[in-house]
Amino acid sequence: MMPNRSADVVVIGGGVVGTAIAYFLVRNNMDVILVEKGAITAGTSGRCEGDVLVCDKMPGFDSRLNKFSQDLFPEIANELDYDISWTRKGSLLAIENEEELEKAKKFCSQLNAEGLPVRILDKYEIHEDEPHLAPDIVGGMETDCDGSLNPMALAYGLVHGAKKLGAKVLTYRAVTDIRLDADGCIERVVTEKEEILSKRVVNAAGAWAPEIGKLVGLDIPIKPRQGQMLVAERTFPVARRKVMEFGYMMAKFESSDYTRDVTPEMEKYGIALVFEPTEATNFLIGSSRRFVGMDTSCHLDVLRAMAQRAIRFFPVIKDIKIIRSYAGLRPFTPDHLPIISETEVPGFYVAAGHEGDGIGLSLITGKLISQMICGEQPSITIEPLKLSRFKDGYRQ
Numbered sequence: 001m002m003p004n005r006s007a008d009v010v011v012i013g014g015g016v017v018g019t020a021i022a023y024f025l026v027r028n029n030m031d032v033i034l035v036e037k038g039a040i041t042a043g044t045s046g047r048c049e050g051d052v053l054v055c056d057k058m059p060g061f062d063s064r065l066n067k068f069s070q071d072l073f074p075e076i077a078n079e080l081d082y083d084i085s086w087t088r089k090g091s092l093l094a095i096e097n098e099e100e101l102e103k104a105k106k107f108c109s110q111l112n113a114e115g116l117p118v119r120i121l122d123k124y125e126i127h128e129d130e131p132h133l134a135p136d137i138v139g140g141m142e143t144d145c146d147g148s149l150n151p152m153a154l155a156y157g158l159v160h161g162a163k164k165l166g167a168k169v170l171t172y173r174a175v176t177d178i179r180l181d182a183d184g185c186i187e188r189v190v191t192e193k194e195e196i197l198s199k200r201v202v203n204a205a206g207a208w209a210p211e212i213g214k215l216v217g218l219d220i221p222i223k224p225r226q227g228q229m230l231v232a233e234r235t236f237p238v239a240r241r242k243v244m245e246f247g248y249m250m251a252k253f254e255s256s257d258y259t260r261d262v263t264p265e266m267e268k269y270g271i272a273l274v275f276e277p278t279e280a281t282n283f284l285i286g287s288s289r290r291f292v293g294m295d296t297s298c299h300l301d302v303l304r305a306m307a308q309r310a311i312r313f314f315p316v317i318k319d320i321k322i323i324r325s326y327a328g329l330r331p332f333t334p335d336h337l338p339i340i341s342e343t344e345v346p347g348f349y350v351a352a353g354h355e356g357d358g359i360g361l362s363l364i365t366g367k368l369i370s371q372m373i374c375g376e377q378p379s380i381t382i383e384p385l386k387l388s389r390f391k392d393g394y395r396q
């Protein structure tokens with residue numbers, strides 16, 4: 001196949017991460033082609049929730065990176081022609097018992113030390129805040145700065161904005177090969193329909209990033225971590241904002257020094273309450289965390305356990321009907337940080353592995369990759385995000 005296109009940069013993957021990268025690059029006057037094997041948001045960005053959170057992040061670099069990204073959303077939401085439903089209603093972590101409360105206080109003061117506006121609510125305050133929570137919930141941790149948006153509108157808004165500035169977006173064709181020149185530098189990208197001459201490629205293929213890495217001989221340590229979601233019918237306002245259980249962090253980070261009082265199924269399926277009221281007055285219930293390969297099917301036993309967990313926190317929902325369920329693949333890395341990095345293959349960049357934070361981190365990822373490619377000073381240190389951190393045997 002003869003090369004029939006060329007670009008300064010080819011971005012592989014049309015999720016929130018790839019579309020944000022394309023947008024930031026064209027804003028920086030680069031000539032960009034984005035290639036997606038299905039439709040925009042065909043991957044995990046179309047099978048998730050839309051939270052942009054800092055209160056559930058590890059205090060330190062993780063929380064700082066997420067706050068940095070969060071603060072980019074008001075500007076980009078204004079800039080895009082699409083309504084991405086960006087709101088900042090805050091979020092709440094519900095605490096089940098005194099042991100969790102002590103852990104939450106410590107966690108809260110660590111986040112405060114990072115400058116994050118998080119605070120502990122006592123039993124009286126949390127029930128005044130969310131009257132439908134189970135009466136035995138002993139407290140909460142809340143922040144006003146957390147936000148939410150519609151991830152599909154975000155990706156389509158970014159694509160529309162990038163196209164307006166000159167980007168080309170090629171959907172329904174998979175990248176099948178990436179060729180190097182005699183010096184081992186990126187030379188061209190081969191898709192099912194064309195070849196694209198380009199000296200730079202960004203691998204933003206989420207859970208599929210390892211497959212793209214293999215095309216240039218790179219091992220990218222990302223594993224798909226499945227998450228299932230339930231969608232409930234429209235109903236009265238059960239909660240005024242996003243509510244998670246504090247134990248959510250235990251499921252996410254697999255913390256071993258605390259065991260929640262949950263059923264063996266909930267433990268096995270990595271279930272922790274995520275309760276998300278939507279603009280349409282229904283709500284989402286999540287979620288599970290499992291390593292089951294590339295399986296995106298829902299399983300009744302997992303969904304049932306998720307519903308039981310939600311009823312434990314909000315007994316009032318026990319008779320509300322579920323109308324839909326879906327599952328997506330979080331791109332998991334062993335140290336829970338994404339890979340936003342150049343690599344040992346000149347011209348090949350990786351922007352993947354955002355696990356459960358890809359929506360929130362999309363904009364900072366776009367900005368950092370654009371800064372790297374355009375030779376600008378990065379907005380935040382990129383050392384902890386490098387692919388090379390996994391080189392010396394750091395594997396799970």
Ligand SMILES: Cc1cc2nc3c(=O)[nH]c(=O)nc-3n(C[C@H](O)[C@H](O)[C@H](O)COP(=O)(O)OP(=O)(O)OC[C@H]3O[C@@H](n4cnc5c(N)ncnc54)[C@H](O)[C@@H]3O)c2cc1C
Binds near residue numbers: 046353360
């Ligand atoms: C249940 C659930 C809830 C979540 N909730 C949140 C949340 O509230 N907040 C948050 O921040 N994050 C959340 N996440 C995580 C978030 O959804 C992901 O981190 C994010 O969507 C990853 O985006 P991405 O662009 O990297 O990957 P994807 O959206 O998966 O995009 C990668 C794209 O690459 C394409 N691709 C693959 N191979 C090829 C190829 N060979 N050629 C061309 N294209 C290819 C795929 O088709 C896909 O569209 C959640 C995830 C799940 C599963």
